[in-house]
Amino acid sequence: MTQKQDSSFLSHVRATLPKMHxxxxxLGEFVCDFPGELASYDAQELAKLANVSKATVSRFVRRLGYENYDEARKHAREEQQTGSRLFLNMPKMDDVEGSLAANIVQGKANLDRTFAAINQSEIDAVASCILAARKTWVIGFRAGHPIADYLRWQLLQVTENIVSVPGAGETLGESTASIQKDDCVIMIGLRRRVAVIDTLLTQLTGKKAKLLYITDEGVAADSRPSWHFRCYTAASGPLFNHVSVMALCHMIVLRAIEISGGRARARLRSIELANDQMDEL
Structure with missing residues (x-):
């Protein structure tokens, strides 16, 4: 095979489009809009979908540098596992009930697969770490950023020593420079992950702080953090399904409240009292 796989399948197709007949x-524009079709169908089926001849499909994959269609489809399938939302199937607009049912089934499957690999003792260890930490840092990028904010907000019910970073206009260095070995760090790295994550993981490991790394299933098990929880995010539509990530966050907060006992109840009472005094429902 002459086509280099150090670039993504889609980026290579886009770069080659101007040279095509x-x-x-x-066909290339069709594949860019619906790459999941190439990953799912054989050459004859793809030709029919794109309204071209099978011979055009053969010329197309050779122009991309693949020896044959199966080799191109293999590369597309590999990329399908790593993150482009374009590879996800689009729901059919005339099957609303079927779409709803498919999403519910997929969400349940994601929950089952996620928590089959995470045991109670691990969640308890994370919750205890948060309660004992000098300070807890929650770091999130892209899709993980609002989830990090949500987790920090929920954990405020049980601890005040928690912050989510980076904040607006802040650099990572301004925050990570303050992390100490007595701290707990929760980093959420969902696809597509930013390039700095791997460097940040190494840096945080060097600080000796306890580190929880929450990712999707596309990341191989990483031994650097204290805990690595992989959440399944497969979806029946064009957006990743993060129900398992949110469920994991809920479980961590719930166990922190349960483990802290009286401390959490006292803080919750103080919060409710302050809310009542300010007439916040």
């Missing part, structure tokens, strides 16, 4: 370009 009209029929090949039409």
């Amino acid at each position: 009209p029929a090949e370009r039409r």
Whole structure:
């Protein structure tokens, strides 16, 4: 195979489009819009979907540098596992009930697969770490950023020594420079992950702080953090399903409240009293 796999399948197709003949370009544009079709169908089926000949499909994959269609489809399938939302199937607009049922089934499957690999003792260890920490840092990027904010907000019910970073206009260095070995760090790295995550993992490991790394299932098990929880995010539509990530956050907060006992109840009473005094429902 002459095509280099150090670039993504889609980026290679886009880069090659200007060099293609009209029929090949039409097929290339179709593949860019619906790459999941190439990953799922054989050459004849793809030709019919894109309204081109099977010979055009053969010329198309050779122009991309693949020896044959199966090799191109293999690369597309590999990329399908790593993150482009374009590879996810689009729901059919005329099957609303079927779409709802498929999403519910997929969400349940994600929960089952996620928690089959995470045991109670691990969740308890994370909750205890948060309660004992000098300070807890929650770090999130892209899709993980609002989830990190949500987790920090929920954990405020049981501890005040918690912050989510980076804040607006802040650099990572301004926050990570303050992390100490008595701290707890929770980093949420969902696809597509930013390039700095791997460097940040190494840096945080060097600080000796306890580290929980929450990712999707596309990340291989990482031995650097104290805990690595992999959440399944497969979906029946064009957006990743983060129900298992939110459920994991809920479990961590719930166990922190349960383990802290009287301390959590006292803080919750203080919060409710302050809410009542300010007439906040």
